[in-house]
Amino acid sequence: MTVSALLSQLLQVAIALALAPLLVGWVNQCRAWLQNKSAPSLFLPYRMIRKLFMKDAVVAASASPIFRITPYIVFGAMCCAAAIVPSLATDLPFARAADAIALVGLFALARVFIALAAMDIGTSFGSLGARREMFIGFLAEPALLMVLFTASLISGSTSLPEIVDTLAHRELAIYPSLALAGVAFTMVSLAENARIPIDNPATHLELTMIHEAMILEYSARHLALIEWASALKLFNYSCIGLAIFFPFGIAAGSDSWLAILGALPALVAKLLAGGFALALIETLSAKLRIFRAPEFLGTAFLLAVLAMLVNLLLGS
Amino acid sequence: MPTDLVTLTIVAVVAWLGIGAIGLARPRSLPFVSRVLFPAGAGVGLALAIVAFIAIGQPPQTLVLPLGLPDLPFHLRLDSLSAFFLLLLGAAAAAISFFSAGYFRSSEGTPPGLICFQYHAFLASMVMVLVADDAYAFMVAWESMALSSFFLVTTEHRIAAIQRAGFLYLLIAHVGAIGILLCFGVLQGGSGDYTFAGMRAMELKGAWPSIAFFLALFGFGAKAGLLPLHVWLPEAHPAAPSPVSALMSGVMLKTAIYGLLRVSFDLLHVQLWWWGVIALTLGLVTALFGVIFAAAQTDMKRLLAYSSIENIGIIVAGIGLTILFKAYGKIPFAAIALTAVLYHALNHAFFKSLLFLATGSVLHATKERSLGKLGGLIHRMPWVAWLALVGTLAIAGLPPLNGFVSEWLLLQAFLFTPSLPQSFVNMLVPVAAAALVLAAALAAYVMVKFYGVIFLGQPREANLAYAHDAGRFEKAGLVWLAAGCIVLGLFPVHVIALIEPVNAMLIGSTTGGAFSGNWLLLAPVSADRSSYSPVIVLVVIAVVVLLTIQVVHRFYHGRVRPAPPWDCGFPLQTPRMQDTAEGFGQPIRQVFEPFFRMERHLPSPFDAEPRYSVKADDHFWHWLYLPIVTAADFVGRLVGRIQQGRISVYLMYSFFTLLALLFFVR
Numbered sequence: 001m002t003v004s005a006l007l008s009q010l011l012q013v014a015i016a017l018a019l020a021p022l023l024v025g026w027v028n029q030c031r032a033w034l035q036n037k038s039a040p041s042l043f044l045p046y047r048m049i050r051k052l053f054m055k056d057a058v059v060a061a062s063a064s065p066i067f068r069i070t071p072y073i074v075f076g077a078m079c080c081a082a083a084i085v086p087s088l089a090t091d092l093p094f095a096r097a098a099d100a101i102a103l104v105g106l107f108a109l110a111r112v113f114i115a116l117a118a119m120d121i122g123t124s125f126g127s128l129g130a131r132r133e134m135f136i137g138f139l140a141e142p143a144l145l146m147v148l149f150t151a152s153l154i155s156g157s158t159s160l161p162e163i164v165d166t167l168a169h170r171e172l173a174i175y176p177s178l179a180l181a182g183v184a185f186t187m188v189s190l191a192e193n194a195r196i197p198i199d200n201p202a203t204h205l206e207l208t209m210i211h212e213a214m215i216l217e218y219s220a221r222h223l224a225l226i227e228w229a230s231a232l233k234l235f236n237y238s239c240i241g242l243a244i245f246f247p248f249g250i251a252a253g254s255d256s257w258l259a260i261l262g263a264l265p266a267l268v269a270k271l272l273a274g275g276f277a278l279a280l281i282e283t284l285s286a287k288l289r290i291f292r293a294p295e296f297l298g299t300a301f302l303l304a305v306l307a308m309l310v311n312l313l314l315g316s
Numbered sequence: 317m318p319t320d321l322v323t324l325t326i327v328a329v330v331a332w333l334g335i336g337a338i339g340l341a342r343p344r345s346l347p348f349v350s351r352v353l354f355p356a357g358a359g360v361g362l363a364l365a366i367v368a369f370i371a372i373g374q375p376p377q378t379l380v381l382p383l384g385l386p387d388l389p390f391h392l393r394l395d396s397l398s399a400f401f402l403l404l405l406g407a408a409a410a411a412i413s414f415f416s417a418g419y420f421r422s423s424e425g426t427p428p429g430l431i432c433f434q435y436h437a438f439l440a441s442m443v444m445v446l447v448a449d450d451a452y453a454f455m456v457a458w459e460s461m462a463l464s465s466f467f468l469v470t471t472e473h474r475i476a477a478i479q480r481a482g483f484l485y486l487l488i489a490h491v492g493a494i495g496i497l498l499c500f501g502v503l504q505g506g507s508g509d510y511t512f513a514g515m516r517a518m519e520l521k522g523a524w525p526s527i528a529f530f531l532a533l534f535g536f537g538a539k540a541g542l543l544p545l546h547v548w549l550p551e552a553h554p555a556a557p558s559p560v561s562a563l564m565s566g567v568m569l570k571t572a573i574y575g576l577l578r579v580s581f582d583l584l585h586v587q588l589w590w591w592g593v594i595a596l597t598l599g600l601v602t603a604l605f606g607v608i609f610a611a612a613q614t615d616m617k618r619l620l621a622y623s624s625i626e627n628i629g630i631i632v633a634g635i636g637l638t639i640l641f642k643a644y645g646k647i648p649f650a651a652i653a654l655t656a657v658l659y660h661a662l663n664h665a666f667f668k669s670l671l672f673l674a675t676g677s678v679l680h681a682t683k684e685r686s687l688g689k690l691g692g693l694i695h696r697m698p699w700v701a702w703l704a705l706v707g708t709l710a711i712a713g714l715p716p717l718n719g720f721v722s723e724w725l726l727l728q729a730f731l732f733t734p735s736l737p738q739s740f741v742n743m744l745v746p747v748a749a750a751a752l753v754l755a756a757a758l759a760a761y762v763m764v765k766f767y768g769v770i771f772l773g774q775p776r777e778a779n780l781a782y783a784h785d786a787g788r789f790e791k792a793g794l795v796w797l798a799a800g801c802i803v804l805g806l807f808p809v810h811v812i813a814l815i816e817p818v819n820a821m822l823i824g825s826t827t828g829g830a831f832s833g834n835w836l837l838l839a840p841v842s843a844d845r846s847s848y849s850p851v852i853v854l855v856v857i858a859v860v861v862l863l864t865i866q867v868v869h870r871f872y873h874g875r876v877r878p879a880p881p882w883d884c885g886f887p888l889q890t891p892r893m894q895d896t897a898e899g900f901g902q903p904i905r906q907v908f909e910p911f912f913r914m915e916r917h918l919p920s921p922f923d924a925e926p927r928y929s930v931k932a933d934d935h936f937w938h939w940l941y942l943p944i945v946t947a948a949d950f951v952g953r954l955v956g957r958i959q960q961g962r963i964s965v966y967l968m969y970s971f972f973t974l975l976a977l978l979f980f981v982r
Contacts, residue, residue, distance in 0.1 A: 053868070053871075053874075056875045057874060057877065058876075058878075058879050059876055059877070059878055060881040061878045061881075062692070062881060066694070066705075076856075076858070076864070079860045094852065096847045097849040097853055098715070099847060101724050101728075101848075102720075105720050109714045112712060112763075116764060116772060119764075119772040119773055122772070122774035123881050123882070123889065124889075130768060131903065134761045134765075135903045138754070138761045141753070142750055142753040145727075146746070146750055149749060153734060157844055158728065158731065159845065216882065221872055225864070291906065301750070305750050308746040309746055312734060312743065312746070
């Protein structure tokens with residue numbers, strides 16, 4: 001591991017940290033356009049984070065240290081994930097530290113901590129949110145792993161850089177297994193990032209909240225970190241999807257910072273398209289009742305298993 | 317220098333029995349038993365772990381003890397497999413004994429000295445199970461283990477529910493023992509040679525290997541808690557004192573895994589692929605069943621008992637996968653699957669013992685086992701709460717702790733299955749991997765429920781305000797186990813180096829040199845295929861956390877203001893309004909409704925005092941056990957009909973018997 005490789009790695013994380021709120025802003029803006037509303041500024045999420053950092057924090061009297069340490073741990077886990085996901089380059093030093101399965105484990109770590117923090121205060125909202133989040137999580141996590149398994153069966157490796165390298169060097173065609181896996185991945189990403197049809201990021205209507213119910217007690221810098229981490233999570237999921245299903249323009253076999261900056265325009269273009277697609281899905285669908293969520297995620301799970309079977313049967 | 321390690325092991329057995337005997341001599345002296353004998357037992361456990369640690373890499377050592385039947389003395393053998401499980405036993409027992417030193421109090425039940433004897437006899441018999449090298453010694457040790465643990469389960473023997481739980485445990489232990497006995501009968505193959513060496517040399521023909529394997533799966537499965545013989549676990553664990561639960565769940569279940577491995581890979585000379593399929597299916601069904609039931613529990617120890625069923629299911633599924641690979645000659649992959657099995661067994665010994673001991677501390681502090689009456693204990697019992705958090709994260713399979721490593725290895729092993737030649741088995745694998753991942757994800761749900769309801773939130777009862785933290789000895793035991801979870805999670809390459817001799821012995825191959833490349837990076841087969849480095853993950857997260865805290869506190873030092881939690885405009889919030897254990901399990905009950913036998917009592921709209929109750933029961937009681945009970949009852953009544961209680965009738969029976977015999981002999 002050379003110093004320049006380490007610097008490239010830090011650069012990728014820094015770009016992820018910087019771009020993540022922008023992606024959220026872009027999705028919000030697209031959604032506003034599609035819904036015929038006047039759009040907020042693209043940079044609103046940055047201002048929001050800045051404002052939250054400036055404020056005094058209010059912490060419930062019954063909070064334990066778990067409540068206060070959780071935003072940092074969630075933020076740390078998401079930064080670690082951002083270092084591992086091959087968003088800009090495939091040959092970075094930390095990519096070997098965790099493969100696809102460990103990446104899912106990292107997301108699970110963040111989820112468990114945020115659920116524990118939600119239960120920590122002891123209000124009915126917090127535990128309701130925690131319960132629902134874990135409920136969605138236990139359905140979404142297997143589906144996500146099955147999608148990643150399909151990709152790793154194709155490439156014969158669970159290491160994300162290898163998967164991306166293999167998939168990027170195939171001829172351009174629609175592979176049935178990857179198509180199924182792609183649909184499943186989209187569904188899982190919607191659920192995991194608290195998007196419509198599972199959750200609505202824009203509401204504080206109590207009956208429908210999941211993610212917002214869990215972080216109801218957070219304020220100021222803790223909330224800022226949580227919001228930033230959520231943005232980073234959306235960014236990470238988008239990058240995983242883009243890397244597996246549209247693996248073009250990622251710097252392969254190089255760890256210089258120039259290569260990373262060279263891959264940046266392609267990533268931004270893909271994210272713009274992906275963000276627009278996300279806004280479109282959110283505009284076109286309605287939120288499901290919480291007990292319809294198992295059907296939605298069960299479908300994703302079955303699609304992913306089907307993708308794996310198709311891959312084994314047809315070899316593609 | 318080949319020291320006589322097997323003799324040292326026997327010295328440990330004798331030491332434990334000696335400690336137990338001293339306890340018998342002073343049965344009512346609690347301070348002596350708890351301050352002297354239990355710590356001494358812990359020391360023996362530690363010594364045993366060290367001996368086993370050395371023995372893992374050594375060639376097998378044997379010893380013949382002049383005990384037992386006249387022409388069948390006790391054969392003992394210490395090989396890599398025995399040594400690995402002895403290491404597990406010694407390391408876990410050291411912590412549990414330390415904890416026990418602070419745990420046992422005077423009570424209505426068994427006096428402390430007698431508990432001390434039973435406890436150490438239990439430990440000693442488990443060692444004997446692991447080193448026995450003939451069927452007779454094995455069965456003697458196996459039965460002593462069952463008996464001593466039965467008496468430990470029924471420590472509070474004046475309570476009727478505990479008597480029932482103990483009886484159920486003893487019954488199923490013996491049903492299982494019959495299976496094991498018959499299995500050894502098949503394995504000796506008519507030679508009359510009951511030593512394991514003789515069985516190894518025996519090459520069984522035809523269906524006999526399969527019969528032996530399934531008898532072993534049945535017998536050891538009953539002890540391990542495989543479906544449908546799992547019913548004793550959720551009854552016995554809440555009944556037993558917490559250190560005993562920890563020992564039974566953390567260690568004794570592993571002796572069953574040891575037995576299954578010993579029979580399938582060491583004593584049997586052949587493994588067939590369809591055994592693997594059946595073990596894999598059975599294991600996965602058990603795992604899913606266990607975790608779904610764990611999610612619905614409201615008693616913290618029952619919840620952990622069901623979680624043990626889940627973990628045993630995962631281990632047996634791994635054994636099935638190993639058999640599958642071995643049968644098709646994919647030896648290196650079999651080695652990875654077996655590594656996952658042994659790793660998970662070791663992990664489970666640590667985190668499950670830790671959690672059971674933590675429930676023991678909670679039980680002592682609050683006198684309460686029901687999750688619905690706990691809550692907020694992290695403020696009152698910070699030591700127990702933070703150490704239990706380590707166990708919770710580990711058992712939920714989260715990086716960088718130990719539960720994740722073994723699950724990761726098992727999933728890696730699953731990803732090799734497309735290389736199997738049989739396409740039917742190939743099709744099975746996605747489903748199997750999906751079931752395993754689902755069980756692992758549900759385990760996280762269960763553990764969030766477990767931890768959140770007990771330790772977080774606000775106390776649900778007023779008397780929880782008087783809860784006290786664990787004592788010195790209890791803390792020491794918990795710290796040891798939590799440290800074990802962290803070390804096993806962070807240094808997988810070193811742990812796998814320990815497992816390699818066992819792989820070499822059972823599979824005939826190690827996982828290859830790929831593990832030994834870089835101590836930071838766990839990479840079975842090759843780094844291009846898959847790699848995982850818990851240390852790097854931990855360091856990255858820790859650095860980001862510390863850096864963020866530094867930056868936030870340097871540049872944005874806004875004050876932190878404590879305030880009451882936001883009440884949503886409804887000022888009458890009480891701790892009773894928090895989510896209950898039933899509430900937390902409700903989504904799982906709803907999604908997996910067919911798994912449960914649900915009895916609901918809904919109030920009518922006109923009830924003045926409406927009551928709602930729901931009872932989620934196990935189908936197997938009604939499908940399997942109650943019919944057996946009814947049948948036994950019926951047969952008993954039929955037999956009872958010929959018992960008239962008058963001597964003339966019995967004389968008549970004798971007379972007719974004689975007549976019949978004369979008729980035959982003629």
